Amino acid sequence: MGLLSLAIWTPIAFGVILLALGRDEQARAVRWLALIGALVSFLVTLPLLQGFDNSTAAMQFVEKSSWIERFNVNYHLGVDGISFWFVLLTAFINVIVVIAGWEVIERKVNQYMAAFLILSGLMIGVFCALDGILFYVFFEATLIPMYLIIGIWGGPNKIYAAFKFFLYTLMGSLLTLIALVYLYTASNGSFDILSWHKLPLAGNVQTLLFFAFFAAFAVKVPMWPVHTWLPDVHVEAPTGGSAVLAAIMLKLGAYGFLRFSMPIAPDAAREWGTLMIVLSLVAVVYVGLVAMVQQDMKKLVAYSSVAHMGFVTLGFFIFNPLGVSGGLVQMIAHGFVSGAMFLSIGVLYDRVHSREIASYGGVVNTMPKFAAFALLFAMANCGLPGTAGFVGEWMVILGAVQHNFWIGALAATALIFGAAYTLWMFKRVYLGPVTNNDVRELNDINGREFLMLALLAIAVLYMGLFPKPFTDVMDVSVAELLKHVALSKLPQ
Amino acid sequence: MMDPTSWMTIYPEIVLLVMACVIALVDLTVKSPRRTATYVLSLLTLAGVAWLNASYASADQTLYGWGRLVVSDPLGHWLKCFAALAVLVTLVYARPYAADRDMLRGGELFSLSLFALLGMDFMISGQNFLVIYLGLELLTLSSYALVALRRDHTPATEAAMKYFVLGAMASGFLLYGMSMLYGATGSLQLDEVLQAIASGQIKHQVLVFGLVFIVAGLAFKIGAVPFHMWIPDVYQGAPTAATLLIGGAPKLAAFAIIVRLLVEGLMPLAIDWQQMLSLLAIASLLIGNLAAIAQTNLKRMLAFSTIAQMGFVLLGFVAGVVNGQTTLAANAYSSAMFYVVGYVLTTLASFGIIMLLARQGFESEEISDLAGLNQRSPLYAGVMAICLFSLAGIPPMVGFYAKLAVLQSLVASGQGFYIGLAIFAVLMSLIGAFYYLRVVKVMYFDEPVTATTVSAPLDVRAVLSVNGLLVLVLGIVPGALMALCAQAVKSMLAL
Numbered sequence A: 001m002g003l004l005s006l007a008i009w010t011p012i013a014f015g016v017i018l019l020a021l022g023r024d025e026q027a028r029a030v031r032w033l034a035l036i037g038a039l040v041s042f043l044v045t046l047p048l049l050q051g052f053d054n055s056t057a058a059m060q061f062v063e064k065s066s067w068i069e070r071f072n073v074n075y076h077l078g079v080d081g082i083s084f085w086f087v088l089l090t091a092f093i094n095v096i097v098v099i100a101g102w103e104v105i106e107r108k109v110n111q112y113m114a115a116f117l118i119l120s121g122l123m124i125g126v127f128c129a130l131d132g133i134l135f136y137v138f139f140e141a142t143l144i145p146m147y148l149i150i151g152i153w154g155g156p157n158k159i160y161a162a163f164k165f166f167l168y169t170l171m172g173s174l175l176t177l178i179a180l181v182y183l184y185t186a187s188n189g190s191f192d193i194l195s196w197h198k199l200p201l202a203g204n205v206q207t208l209l210f211f212a213f214f215a216a217f218a219v220k221v222p223m224w225p226v227h228t229w230l231p232d233v234h235v236e237a238p239t240g241g242s243a244v245l246a247a248i249m250l251k252l253g254a255y256g257f258l259r260f261s262m263p264i265a266p267d268a269a270r271e272w273g274t275l276m277i278v279l280s281l282v283a284v285v286y287v288g289l290v291a292m293v294q295q296d297m298k299k300l301v302a303y304s305s306v307a308h309m310g311f312v313t314l315g316f317f318i319f320n321p322l323g324v325s326g327g328l329v330q331m332i333a334h335g336f337v338s339g340a341m342f343l344s345i346g347v348l349y350d351r352v353h354s355r356e357i358a359s360y361g362g363v364v365n366t367m368p369k370f371a372a373f374a375l376l377f378a379m380a381n382c383g384l385p386g387t388a389g390f391v392g393e394w395m396v397i398l399g400a401v402q403h404n405f406w407i408g409a410l411a412a413t414a415l416i417f418g419a420a421y422t423l424w425m426f427k428r429v430y431l432g433p434v435t436n437n438d439v440r441e442l443n444d445i446n447g448r449e450f451l452m453l454a455l456l457a458i459a460v461l462y463m464g465l466f467p468k469p470f471t472d473v474m475d476v477s478v479a480e481l482l483k484h485v486a487l488s489k490l491p492q
Numbered sequence B: 001m002m003d004p005t006s007w008m009t010i011y012p013e014i015v016l017l018v019m020a021c022v023i024a025l026v027d028l029t030v031k032s033p034r035r036t037a038t039y040v041l042s043l044l045t046l047a048g049v050a051w052l053n054a055s056y057a058s059a060d061q062t063l064y065g066w067g068r069l070v071v072s073d074p075l076g077h078w079l080k081c082f083a084a085l086a087v088l089v090t091l092v093y094a095r096p097y098a099a100d101r102d103m104l105r106g107g108e109l110f111s112l113s114l115f116a117l118l119g120m121d122f123m124i125s126g127q128n129f130l131v132i133y134l135g136l137e138l139l140t141l142s143s144y145a146l147v148a149l150r151r152d153h154t155p156a157t158e159a160a161m162k163y164f165v166l167g168a169m170a171s172g173f174l175l176y177g178m179s180m181l182y183g184a185t186g187s188l189q190l191d192e193v194l195q196a197i198a199s200g201q202i203k204h205q206v207l208v209f210g211l212v213f214i215v216a217g218l219a220f221k222i223g224a225v226p227f228h229m230w231i232p233d234v235y236q237g238a239p240t241a242a243t244l245l246i247g248g249a250p251k252l253a254a255f256a257i258i259v260r261l262l263v264e265g266l267m268p269l270a271i272d273w274q275q276m277l278s279l280l281a282i283a284s285l286l287i288g289n290l291a292a293i294a295q296t297n298l299k300r301m302l303a304f305s306t307i308a309q310m311g312f313v314l315l316g317f318v319a320g321v322v323n324g325q326t327t328l329a330a331n332a333y334s335s336a337m338f339y340v341v342g343y344v345l346t347t348l349a350s351f352g353i354i355m356l357l358a359r360q361g362f363e364s365e366e367i368s369d370l371a372g373l374n375q376r377s378p379l380y381a382g383v384m385a386i387c388l389f390s391l392a393g394i395p396p397m398v399g400f401y402a403k404l405a406v407l408q409s410l411v412a413s414g415q416g417f418y419i420g421l422a423i424f425a426v427l428m429s430l431i432g433a434f435y436y437l438r439v440v441k442v443m444y445f446d447e448p449v450t451a452t453t454v455s456a457p458l459d460v461r462a463v464l465s466v467n468g469l470l471v472l473v474l475g476i477v478p479g480a481l482m483a484l485c486a487q488a489v490k491s492m493l494a495l
Helices: A003-021 A024-043 A046-051 A084-100 A109-128 A132-141 A143-153 A158-186 A193-197 A203-220 A229-236 A239-264 A266-271 A273-292 A297-317 A321-352 A368-381 A388-403 A405-430 A447-465 A468-486 B004-009 B011-029 B036-059 B074-100 B108-125 B129-147 B154-185 B190-198 B204-222 B230-237 B240-247 B249-265 B267-293 B298-318 B329-357 B378-392 B398-412 B416-444 B458-476 B479-493
Strands: A060-068 A073-079 B063-065 B070-072
Touching: A003 A024, A003 A046, A003 A060, A003 A073, A003 A084, A003 A109, A024 A084, A024 A109, A046 A060, A046 A084, A060 B479, A073 A109, A073 A132, A084 A109, A084 A239, A084 A321, A084 A447, A084 A468, A109 A132, A109 A143, A109 A239, A132 A143, A132 A158, A132 A193, A132 A239, A132 B398, A143 A158, A143 A239, A143 B416, A158 A203, A158 A229, A158 B398, A158 B416, A193 A239, A203 A239, A203 A266, A229 A239, A229 A297, A239 A266, A239 A297, A239 A321, A239 A468, A266 A273, A266 A468, A273 A297, A273 A405, A297 A321, A297 A388, A297 A405, A321 A368, A321 A388, A321 A447, A321 A468, A368 A388, A368 A405, A368 A447, A388 A405, A388 A447, B004 B011, B004 B063, B004 B070, B011 B036, B011 B108, B036 B074, B036 B108, B070 B074, B070 B108, B074 B108, B074 B240, B074 B249, B074 B329, B074 B458, B074 B479, B108 B129, B108 B240, B108 B249, B129 B154, B129 B240, B129 B249, B154 B190, B154 B204, B154 B230, B190 B249, B190 B267, B204 B249, B204 B267, B204 B298, B230 B240, B230 B298, B240 B249, B240 B298, B240 B329, B249 B267, B249 B298, B249 B329, B249 B479, B267 B298, B267 B416, B298 B329, B298 B398, B298 B416, B329 B378, B329 B398, B329 B458, B329 B479, B378 B398, B378 B416, B378 B458, B398 B416, B398 B458, B398 B479
Parallel strands: none
Antiparallel strands: A060 A073, B063 B070
């Protein structure tokens, strides 16, 4: 069994064991088993770090065996510089989420933990899959655990959120399924993504395929104007669900653009690049403004996620190395930062049971340790140099300026808005005198919460101070991708 | 005529017939209210027949018997094998349910099921209009009686009446169509009909006239819109055990007669029947999915969902012949076959759960009766959720690959119309996802209204778990079943 298979199936196996054996009477044992499962699943991804070769754009750790012979579908896995970090990121966030749900979840603990473990395995599968159907199976299967997570452990309006999440994302991906089947026919019976990259396609076909993929990936990212599901879902999802959704699930969409839309339909991608840039800028600027007026902390962070993901898609569709690498770095950074933001909100919510900004004020007085973490994550969210949030945004802005000064300038305004809504929220929640009894009675974070926030804080700072290991991995793959996208695939 | 080959071709059916009679007789001496002896004997018979059929199918040869009245080919034997297994599983689920409802007083449930299976077997292997028709009648007459088996229950009696009247009309349609074709071609034999039509000597108008009636009769039997009205009423009104006997295995036989009549008998008219089936499929997908949203009764909802699912099966038949070329036919029909097999497997488990949750004096057929099932029994909630996700076509369940295969057959045609059909079908399955998800929601997100624990006899529990697991496992490794379907259809078309 290859390393990637291990990374995918270890958490799933642990999840299945938890489902089969776990009982609420033995919640303690279930939690520990889940933590061991998450840790083992993370550990098995570490050898990848050692074995990965930065100097090639080819797929590495490749595994290939026949899966469904009749349709020539293969169990084909591999990672390159584009997908590499997401495997580790997913496994890492999974550990954090298991810790975050430790004593918060009391009902059906085994199902909760199993859902996250299985979800993590499936998402790693999405990043590793090199076969169209394998990709689609993993991509769609993630909906089931997430639907259950939102619906069972969510807030008061959870059912609406769960349905909105499921149906919205399913709608997008069903069109992608048709596109995959079409490519299978067009390539004379192959679901191999890499061979699709080389397949010549007529202009109008490329456009249709581009938009079929767009339907799935834009909804997932989410890009303006199909982002409306995200705030609703984030608000109702349990903390762990929000964290995974923001940290990893949104990246599945952005990753799809790099693996499918751009290399398979490069001519259409270039032709419609301007549209993508416009949509991204709307997300960055307009959704940033929307975030500013939110009363609900989770909604605010959700809108800020849309704005940050706007940076990612902006970076991709300006077609230069800085932009694409910047987008990728931003994806990883956003994984840490948004995860941390949601977990911080979760810490407060577990104590006060309110997400309203107005319910808080002066939290720093009663929870100084926690406020310090929150400040760090807030700073990272507005892109302060030295934190992870800075690197990606800065690269994308530089790339955008190279492409067109005004796009760069417009994108840069997002830093201002980002600082405005994040810091304003920080001020209202944490600073000032204690405003009410709920806040007065708050206890500072316990060891478990400290551990989970500290792990994320280390990640945020490390990535902010030493981004080189991250960019080194992706440089060659990004260059190769851009070289590929620059060539026309129209039949001669 | 009485050559050994002929006996060979219907050997499994002979065993089935003899055993059905033996079981009916043995049952006279059985005193136990749960009919254990009859039950065990029936299961052994079904297992034996399934095994016989599987070993015939593995031999991979095509033999004709009784002067081409019946055929023994891998396609038929696999379908008969699956049908026998489906009836077996149905009986396992049905026994506790039937015992609680005084349906086991005589052993009719078992002997009628076996006769129904015998009818299916002849539908599946018939090569002659009359054989197919007689098989169909044997199946439907047994089914009428099964629906009416609960004699003191008004909805069941009403359902039986509806089923009988409409079923008789459908048989009439089919028979009328067959007689038209007989008049035009002068033969009841499928191969001779095929040759006569292919010769091009027969007036197209007459043939299409007969074809319309045949297609209408088939549409009645599988419940395609606009011939679907009996499905919701019968599914809802019949005792769930009978619902599953109608809604499970007979779908395999319905698939088979579509193949035998339309593909083996009327292939030269494919252009015509493909158009008809396209229209039926579009209407079924639309009406089935939309009407299912409004249902609060689970059995009725599953009935409308069946209509929509059958629409998908029909889509597997519409893109076989493109521009007069039959190169895509094997691909298309095998996707329909895979769809039907996956569908039957899923239906068995979902109705199995409904029967399991029913108790004495309580039917558990409203969607709200499933509330909080996850808290009462995570295992059965899990099985039901797997089935619902499979019906919705979400990977990694078998239902996804079924949809994938059908969509692939449409897109492979390269025709704009068929690609449009594929897009329409996926949009409809989005609607479908909504009402399947609603049931999942009720099971997982709502609080239970009753705290009664769910208990089931060991045999039901074991079969149900395996059945549910199989829906998932066939989703993770669907290759073998797909290859089997492709091989079976290919060898049928090669002749």
